[in-house]
Amino acid sequence: MNNFFLNKTKEFSKDLKNEIINYRRHFHKYPELSFNEFETSKFICKELDILKIPYRNKIAKTGIVAVLQGKSKSKKISKKIIAIRSDMDALPIKEENNISYKSKNEGIMHACGHDVHMACLLGVARILKKLENYFSRKIYLIFQPAEEILPGGAKLLLEENIFTEEPEIVIAQHISPFIEVGNIALRKGLYMASCDEIYIKILSEGGHAAMPEKTIDTVLISCHIVIALQQIISRNKPANLPAVLSFGKIETGGAQNIIPKEVKIEGTLRTMDEEWRKKTKEKIKKIVNLMAESMGAKSEVKILDGYPVLKNDENISKKAEKLGKKFLGANKVKNLEISMASEDFSYFSQKYPSLFFRIGTKNKEEKNIKKQHTSTFDIDENALEVGSGIMSYLALSL
Ligand SMILES: [Zn+2]
Numbered sequence: 001m002n003n004f005f006l007n008k009t010k011e012f013s014k015d016l017k018n019e020i021i022n023y024r025r026h027f028h029k030y031p032e033l034s035f036n037e038f039e040t041s042k043f044i045c046k047e048l049d050i051l052k053i054p055y056r057n058k059i060a061k062t063g064i065v066a067v068l069q070g071k072s073k074s075k076k077i078s079k080k081i082i083a084i085r086s087d088m089d090a091l092p093i094k095e096e097n098n099i100s101y102k103s104k105n106e107g108i109m110h111a112c113g114h115d116v117h118m119a120c121l122l123g124v125a126r127i128l129k130k131l132e133n134y135f136s137r138k139i140y141l142i143f144q145p146a147e148e149i150l151p152g153g154a155k156l157l158l159e160e161n162i163f164t165e166e167p168e169i170v171i172a173q174h175i176s177p178f179i180e181v182g183n184i185a186l187r188k189g190l191y192m193a194s195c196d197e198i199y200i201k202i203l204s205e206g207g208h209a210a211m212p213e214k215t216i217d218t219v220l221i222s223c224h225i226v227i228a229l230q231q232i233i234s235r236n237k238p239a240n241l242p243a244v245l246s247f248g249k250i251e252t253g254g255a256q257n258i259i260p261k262e263v264k265i266e267g268t269l270r271t272m273d274e275e276w277r278k279k280t281k282e283k284i285k286k287i288v289n290l291m292a293e294s295m296g297a298k299s300e301v302k303i304l305d306g307y308p309v310l311k312n313d314e315n316i317s318k319k320a321e322k323l324g325k326k327f328l329g330a331n332k333v334k335n336l337e338i339s340m341a342s343e344d345f346s347y348f349s350q351k352y353p354s355l356f357f358r359i360g361t362k363n364k365e366e367k368n369i370k371k372q373h374t375s376t377f378d379i380d381e382n383a384l385e386v387g388s389g390i391m392s393y394l395a396l397s398l
Contacts, residue, residue, distance in 0.1 A: 004134070005396045006326060012127040013389030019126075020384045023047075024119035025101035031090030031110045034146035035153070037062040040088055040118070044143055047122055051129050053141075060156035062088065064143040067164075068128050070135035082395050083140035083167040084124060085154075085348060086117035087147035096375040111377040113175035113361065116387065118143060120173065120359075123388025128395065139395050140167060144344075150197070152307055152344030158351065169316055169398055170348045171355045173387060177369050179360030181380040184324050184390060185334035186357040188317040193242065193270040194277050195306035195342035200225070200288055203298040206254070206261035215259055216296040219252055222263040225291050226250070232283055243271035243280075244340050270340045272309050310346035313353040319398055320355050327393050328386070355398075359387045 013020075032040050041062040048055050048066050055066035070077075095102055095109040103109045125141055140163065146153035179185050202222045207215030226247050237243050247267035254260030269284070271277050285301045292299035324333040336358060345356050361379035362369060370377050 005131070005393060008131055009127055009389050009393040009396070010327070012130055013123065013385045013392065016123055016126055016388065017385040020119050020123040020388050021381050023122050024115050024381065024384055027115035027118050028110045029101045029104050031103050031105055031108045031115070033092060033108055034089040034149040035061050037088040037145050041143070044118065044122065048125065051125055053125055053129060056162070059160050059162060060145055060153050062145040063153060063157050065162045066125065066141040068125070068132065068139045068141065070137045070139070071133050072136045074136065077136045079136050080169065080398070081138045081165055081167045082398065083142055083163070083170040083352070084121060084391060084395055085142040085144055085170060085172040085345060086121040087114045087144050087153070088118055089114055089146050089148050089153075091148060091373060093373070093375050097378055099378065109375065109377075111374060112148070112372050113379065114147065116175050116361065116379060116383065117173065119384055120387035120391055123384065124391045124395065127388060127392040131396070135396055137396070138165060147344050150304060150306055152347065154344040154347040158347055167352055169354070170352045171357075171391070171394060171398070172345045172348070173357055173359045173391060174343070175361045175372075175379060175383065176358040177362050177371055177377070177379070179334060179358055180362045180364055181360050181382045182328065182386060183332045183334055183360040184328065184357055184386070185336045185360070186312065186317055186320060186324070186355065187336035187338070188312060188314050190272050190309065190311050190338060191336065191356060192310035192343050192346065193244075193272055193340045194274065194309045194346070196269045196277070196281060197304040197306055198267040198269060198284060199302040199304070200265040201300040202263045202265070202292055203300070204261060204296070207259050209254075209257045209259050212259060217259050218261070218263045218297055219254060219259065221292055221295045221297050222250060222265055224295070225288055226265065228287055228291060229284060232280055232287075236280070236283065237276070241271065241273055241276060242338055242340065243269075243276070245269050269303075270342065272338070274309055277309075307342040307344045308346045308350050310343055310349050310356055312349065312355050316353055316355045316398060320357065320394055323394055323397050324390060327390050359383055359390070
């Protein structure tokens with residue numbers, strides 16, 4: 001049966017290539033920001049209606065969960081329950097590409113490839129629909145809003161009991177402009193970091209910079225605190241644990257002769273261990289509050305919980321690697337390095353055995369990499385045939 005699915009998913013993704021490219025161009029032309037994917041959502045529902053695939057929509061505002069139930073009665077065929085997730089949102093970037101499908105929504109652009117993920121998932125819907133008499137699995141197709149902003153659509157979606165029967169495997173793909181088209185890449189086990197946003201305020205009465213003894217110097221205290229917090233990374237972190245603590249913004253509002261009343265410090269904490277993450281957030285609060293107090297200032301620390309650690313299931317990853325090689329060719333499945341970026345698919349991976357892999361969108365001939373989150377980002381559209389084909393094959397064979 002595996003070779004039947006291998007051949008059919010290859011054949012159908014090739015046949016549907018142009019239509020899947022058109023889906024992507026439509027999404028690209030009409031991008032919408034996080035939690036505002038209303039037209040995007042309507043378009044997807046319309047396509048699911050045409051395919052006669054049942055779905056629930058308006059989940060976490062604009063999310064859709066469609067269900068494909070295989071119709072094969074054969075007892076030999078696996079009845080596994082699989083879910084495939086695509087994100088839906090675009091970014092607040094003004095597109096600078098000169099292409100026929102350039103964004104029509106001023107200042108908004110699909111610059112992270114979520115248009116590609118949605119188009120591929122609609123491609124999967126079409127491929128699996130053609131094959132529904134040959135499998136008996138239940139396959140959920142999840143279109144998820146707002147991957148780009150906290151609290152993330154994945155968290156809200158999962159709070160809404162989207163599954164009538166819990167999935168045994170959840171998979172998702174994300175484009176990579178660093179990997180050549182025709183390849184995928186994956187990592188077994190820990191892959192992406194957790195991410196928390198840190199907001200600190202150091203407060204005093206402020207005063208004249210010529211008379212620091214008459215006030216409390218919020219700037220100097222802030223400098224001490226930023227440096228002291230780095231001891232968490234150098235002294236409290238196990239050497240084998242990846243973690244980053246960066247402060248990218250210090251805003252004082254003072255002047256050469258004014259000690260300000262308030263200093264704002266903003267940063268990010270990223271790591272790969274949920275226990276250590278929890279302890280570290282407490283430690284940051286303690287260090288800031290006690291240091292500020294010891295030097296006479298007041299302090300406020302707010303830490304916004306971002307996305308958790310993303311861990312790929314070892315067994316699913318191994319199996320997907322084998323299947324990927326069969327589908328694409330022996331040297332077309334690459335290994336991924338650990339990444340300190342974060343992704344809200346991690347909420348799925350915390351709850352279900354999961355796999356999040358990368359699909360190459362880099363054009364072989366082009367010298368310049370068109371990086372994500374930039375105004376000139378674009379992809380080699382051959383990736384759409386690969387993305388819908390491999391996803392369909394994995395959904396039927398994992
Ligand atoms: Zn993305």
